[in-house]
Amino acid sequence: MILPWSRPTSGRLKMQPERQYREDPPEDALHPDWREDDHLIQLLVHNAREHSDEVALRERHRGIWHEYTWQNYLDHVMSLAAGLEARGVRAGDRILVVGDNRPALYFGMLAAVCLKAIPSPAYPDTNPAELQGQMEAEAIRCALVEDQEQVDKLLSVRENGYDRLQLIVFDDERGLKGEEPKGAVSTLDLMAQGQQEREKRPGLDADLQSRVSVHDIAVLLHSSGTTGAPKGVPLKHGHILSGVRSASTAGYFRKGEVHMAYLPMAWVGDFIFTVGAALALRFCVNIPEKQETALHDLREIAPTLYFSSPRAWSNMLTRIQVGINESSPFKRRLYHHFMPFAVELERRRLEGKVPSALERFWRGVGEVLIYGPIKDHLGLSRVERPYTAGEAIGEDVFLFFRALGLNLLQFYGQTENCALCVAQPPDSISLHTAGKPFPGVDLKINKDGEILVRANNIFDGYFNNPDATQETLQDGWMHTGDAGYLEEDGQLVVLGRVSEVVYTEAGDRFIPTYVENRLKFSQYIKDACILGRERAFLAALIVIDMEAVGHWAEEHGVAYTSFSDLSQKAEVYDLINGEVVHVNTVLPEGLQIRRFVNLHKEFDPDDGEVTRTRKLKRKVIDQHYSPIIDALYDGRRAIEYEARISYETGASGMLKRHLTVHDVIPARVAEEA
Template structure:
């Protein structure tokens, strides 16, 4: 393969791009943020000036290379601006998930000196103050965006964003050359963002991505056709996830996107309809939830609308399925497609803010065939992509018309791929990180001769398409020597809209079994429509009527795997896997060892012939208090 492509200029940095956008496209909209129902717009010229002022203010507070600033909260324009400002100073911008616990935040403190924090609101300020009380006295300054509820706080070092910018503006105006110097100070090798691995097998590892890394990844994505210049995007993904930074910050800066920040997470669907983005990235679960909402809405519609919907969608779905299977001939082409667009497809897309969507992606895990085919049939060219934090998120993706369910597409331009003798996927690109922060042994395991060892098993097809099978470390064997990847089977169980999480068991045993967590929203709605009473998640998850839904998912998976790998029994757990309980990561990846230890009695019952098992499951409430769910669970045969 060709060597990784270089950036347009070796000197490109975040500061240089900000200056370029402010100078050449100063009147264009950089950020649009919804506040109290009104979209407020900020041009590139004003955005760059605010970021420079923030950087100057942070510098006055002691932020400098080698120091870190914690970013805590949901998506806010000022939090994104703060991350860019920290990059101008050559310091570490360290975003954390808004739901991060005190223990998780304390882990960050042990990595690098955190001298300040930028918080969204009172809730996050309280969390940082609690962190201070627990010994993090080094966080001398806390800057907050939302002032509500903080007027009477007298804690030392508290400062509003507006006051920080005022301090920084005064500092900039003292010397006319200071703006230009600040824009040019950082180099391509200086940090852009300090992220963390998901931590499925232990404590998360620090991952510093340089400005060269993130801008190379943004260019690779553009050259692969993921997005063009001037895209409209919605900033709703967790700010601590590399996928959000890659699109909302790096690509937005390099290709001058307009970033739209929703008012709250609860208003994302409504805000998306108002914005109608041209680019949209979501996890398979989000696409599943939107599909469920569409289907529920149609079932509540009039008889005529339901007939029209099924008439056109059934034919479009059949046509798209044939395309995916390499066959030709679409029933709806071309006249039927036009009518369907007018009567069904267009109105559905408009209702959910997808009327202008040109580039739609799913990633993080496999997506169900029904969900994937539905959106393709609707006229949305949904594609899969593959990447990880260590390569700045972007490494391979499907082209719009080269889509197969089992592949993640071809490597992006600028990314080299090879498969080693053990079947592990190796990647090489300018977007690959330099190593785990202060962890030389882990770095040596991950990087070898310029290649990143992804930890994923896979292979390249003859046509260049990459197939990802699952984690190399999770390749397991039954007692009979059958090789399997639990995550592969778990993802296929989660293709069912009624299953939110799953844990497949059977390493070293004769048969495979599973523990599943139902999707409370989807199953709850199904129960209401079908007159199935319930009083709680624990109650609903054990209903015989619900078990029939789960049986259908298991039977479907069993048809797709060989006989020795078919699932024989399962248990529906009385609570969801929860990151606060340590069972999954913040990106919803299973912490397999924790789950197996916590549910050891359930696992034993799945194999010893028991008909039911009593479980006492840990639950962490929003207040931080820990409780228990006590329930007897039936062992169900597939």
């Protein structure tokens, strides 16, 4: 394996139209090969016409699955579009979308697209202050939300001085029906109004469908915002369809996939899979009852396509391990016999070795006794195309699911290229590579080691941010901001962010995210922040995984009362020490982790420590944990740390925590002790 340091350096509210988002040069000059009528709405119309009775979307509500055919889908979109227009929504308006995955929110986004308005999703756990920032930046005057919780957030924003919000459309009527705030209307009432408009104007549907262009913005997504305010990323119909068709050509998507929509609607992967690919390839999209029941609903859905983050795959593995430890002795023996066998078999297969006839026989026995039942229990028995993306996945996690018989593949991409850029080819898997470019995607590494890409699915510029656009798009190439290199067979290895390439006091070059990802490969470590820039050695702030470490503590008789208490147990420090030592084995001598602290809490997006996608905000962490960082480097073995905590009411307080500072003990020394 080549390491990074071995490479070179509701009433009718009239909304006055505002200035629409424009681009220079003219749209058709940017993509002369795009066909004007090739867009998401045209695909929806085609599906409703040619496959009207085919199920397009299913939602579990109060334990019952409710189905929407393609014709139902189109009717809902048209009624909502007519209703929104009757309420004053116009071309160029940005429409805030907030909530968990719900059919009405997807219908509403496409309804906005019919009006040439721009849906702008936000994460459902975004707090009012962050929402206000997004609304101010995008001059939001209309919002489409899930329930009373999100309505209350918007009312808070309005009370905080944002008076431009005129229309709030909500889906779940509980707590709101009959007591709607000013300017609020339910999706059902809005659809009823839209249906009346359609009945009064027989040609309205055709008019709405004809307005859309392939050059229109289909969705306004946002960058993670690790180093500042998130940037708006407008993706046009042409970008999305180019990416989806490229992935389909390469065999990563197929027509008629069964897909579960549970990822945040503000994440690019959800829009691409649940809207873009679903419309282009007629997926049957399934929406779980709520996030808490997603894993249970997954078994009933039994998808053929499953896309999840490395963290979710790791959590699924932890769930399996906990379940096995709580099962009968006979089941545990079977598991501990067959799983290591399958993992080793898969490891050797990836090295190009062919299993013997006897090994294939026992692999078949294991499929009946262990692998098949586990996949069925998880709801993955029909998955033919399982994917992971967002960050590096742990080798143990990756091998485990491949050993089960799932052809798990890694994707690499950004919001700016519709998340469809590079993927592992099914017949050439490597544990450390991200794969090869999709058809139609050009990729190269510049002299600074930065990954550059060029393709039709790459965005045309950030929203109202020409400086950032000029920095990212240069000479027809998109600068990803990621460092990497190409293997001899053309596979891409991603090392981390170029901006995060730093040096120790001795001049040793390293990328913190590379080390952090390897720490997070451990089931016991949920998050980590590597320190060491211009320091004498590397140190780490560790966030334990409460579920995995808690189960380990119960198995080993370690009593605890809370996350904070568990994290500071001597036995837990020894456990984490072993994980750090394991990571140190792949690090050069000068870049090994020497000291670490188990934090008393998780990194919290509401505290600004991580983004909504769980990416570290290093400047904030350096500020929040400055006393702890000082203790790591001045030789102290413990620190009394005063931690500021925030309550749901908005109030805050201080708690004093005693934290241990732990020197990393090499494995042989620990054994002798």
